């Protein structure tokens with residue numbers, strides 16, 4: 168039986184990946200952020216999951232306005248790093264887990280989640296930066312990956328509650344998969360940031376800290392937050408945080424926070440990281 | 447205020463479109479089918495809807511296995527007839543209603559339907575044959591069209607209940623659109639047929655008649671039918687009938703059957719047509 | 726064992742089936758484009774090479790063996806695109822898959838189609 | 851009037867915005883391909899012609915006016931692809947949109963970012 172052993176919430180700022188790709192992690196600017204990643208990487212080395220289900224969003228890489236899926240799941244054997252405008256990142260190809268991915272896709276649809284099933288999916292920084300954050304720079308990624316891609320660019324994204332319910336359904340369906348696998352779920356994006364407009368650069372540290380706290384203690388309360396509150400309080404791109412609720416939904420009622428790290432800034436963004444285990 | 451004035455359930459067999467395109471509707475083979483379409487066309491001429499929301503499925507035309515949306519909604523200005531393998535049908539371009547389509551897309555997502563929003567959508571026989579059945583061969587289609595494309599080819603399709611609930615949500619959202627429009631909803635596909643395998647050609651007339659009856663009197667009961675019953679009783683392609691439940695869901699609790707027509711065969715398929723008005 | 730496994734002569738296109746037939750069906754999808762149809766007609770075998778089909782899938786395409794194509798992961802909406810190229814009807818294909826001539830298949834359909842009785846479950850009589 | 855209309859300096863990419871910017875953003879999307887990036891660099895104006903942009907959108911692309919691009923329906927993830935070509939950072943673009951130099955913007959971020967206080971609602975002080 169497959170089972171979810173942990174959840175990870177993390178920002179997926181492209182500049183974090185670029186700092187690693189360009190060997191800048193010890194610079195004055197980046198050292199404080201990467202120092203904080205150390206213990207999480209250590210935890211990950213010990214945890215050694217078989218599969219990571221990564222809830223992330225595409226940023227005009229694999230999907231354009233021609234085609235905007237609210238929830239997509241990648242069922243392919245492999246996923247290539249995307250060319251986002253300056254050539255693909257030089258990171259290992261992402262290897263899928265088609266059997267579990269199809270099991271999820273089929274059962275999510277039968278449980279009234281209107282998934283888009285994707286066989287051809289280039290993965291952008293939204294997915295590869297979290298891998299880099301948690302696994303550093305290996306020659307091959309040490310686990311299989313199932314990409315779950317959420318639209319958060321075209322308004323409206325799915326509600327926080329819908330994302331949380333997706334996570335809950337993922338947990339039930341993983342538990343019904345007939346193979347002995349350990350699974351971690353990533354929720355990615357956020358924390359507070361706004362890339363656009365005259366308000367670009369807005370950061371709301373109290374909002375972020377409260378979100379990290381309540382992700383442990385009051386996730387149901389968080390699911391009631393309307394989109395406008397994310398946009399107003401956490402910036403137009405802070406709304407990515409709904410994806411962390413999908414991760415949290417997959418962990419069940421109670422969790423233990425194993426680790427937390429929070430740093431401002433990473434490029435234009437407040438970078439957060441939380442590692443949670445179900446109890 | 448926009449309002450839904452009627453629902454139409456109809457098969458969308460490609461051969462029906464081909465019979466019209468090739469001027470064969472008076473042939474011995476086709477005359478009985480097309481004779482039965484007469485009163486429905488007459489009703490349509492009188493009804494003159496502003497917009498048709500057409501629930502249909504794509505058949506490896508706009509979407510391939512690269513990308514399989516469970517529910518997609520077309521928000522573009524226009525939709526071109528698709529090349530399904532023998533060149534596009536020579537029918538008018540389909541003109542959309544982007545304002546209402548976006549209103550639907552946004553509110554469906556906020557109401558927990560995980561829509562895929564589509565700006566570039568070639569429409570195949572699943573959508574154009576129902577237009578031909580109801581509007582005959584005009585130089586331009588006499589109403590705007592919002593395509594709602596449902597996956598029924600990759601198993602599993604959404605459940606009948608999920609489709610019905612989609613229809614209910616569509617009705618509520620149409621009613622909240624601030625423009626005076628009359629809307630008809632098409633549910634297309636079916637009725638009993640199986641195109642594939644050693645069981646190709648299976649037809650189940652009692653099943654179809656019962657479905658047409660209960661679509662009026664017991665739609666909730668129909669929503670409880672599991673996929674396996676459709677496949678077993680109505681053939682592997684008969685499962686398209688779940689799309690009629692979306693249409694029925696959009697009409698509210700009680701309906702009046704204005705017209706019904708049923709004929710076997712149209713190519714490999716039992717062709718059904720029903721016109722329903724909310725009461 | 727799936728709840729639809731006991732339905733006779735029916736290849737439900739589920740995830741397992743779809744994985745098996747992905748390359749085959751995507752080849753069929755390519756025939757939606759006129760230019761590809763012409764290339765395929767010119768040299769079927771060359772067109773198929775490099776598209777990741779298994780040898781058995783390639784053989785079944787060249788042989789127009791529609792039942793075999795299903796068994797190898799094909800989906801009828803995809804594989805029928807090959808028949809369209811050959812100007813073959815869905816009745817022809819249906820007949821071939823069920824061991825009948827096109828004429829016999831058409832006559833069966835004109836007489837109300839294949840009976841559902843006896844065709845609901847494997848082993849049913 | 852939408853519930854987010856009173857948030858200052860923020861262009862929510864909703865359906866209305868998306869319709870307005872569709873062609874503009876799809877031009878930006880084309881820059882995901884290396885070959886297109888080269889074509890664009892060779893002759894920006896020619897590359898833009900025939901892509902359905904309005905004259906104002908075309909002007910704003912040529913001018914690298916990122917705030918104007920937002921106002922004309924652009925989405926930052928799309929329009930930033932132009933900045934990538936110019937090797938400009940997100941801080942440069944953020945600064946330009948908010949009337950600051952890149953250096954000043956970077957310093958603001960290093961000091962904890964733009965304050966949320968005073969920036970929640972239009973007219974708030």
Ligand SMILES: [Fe+3]
Nearest residue numbers: 179293356407
């Ligand atoms: Fe992001």
Ligand SMILES: [Fe+3]
Nearest residue numbers: 503572635686
């Ligand atoms: Fe169909």
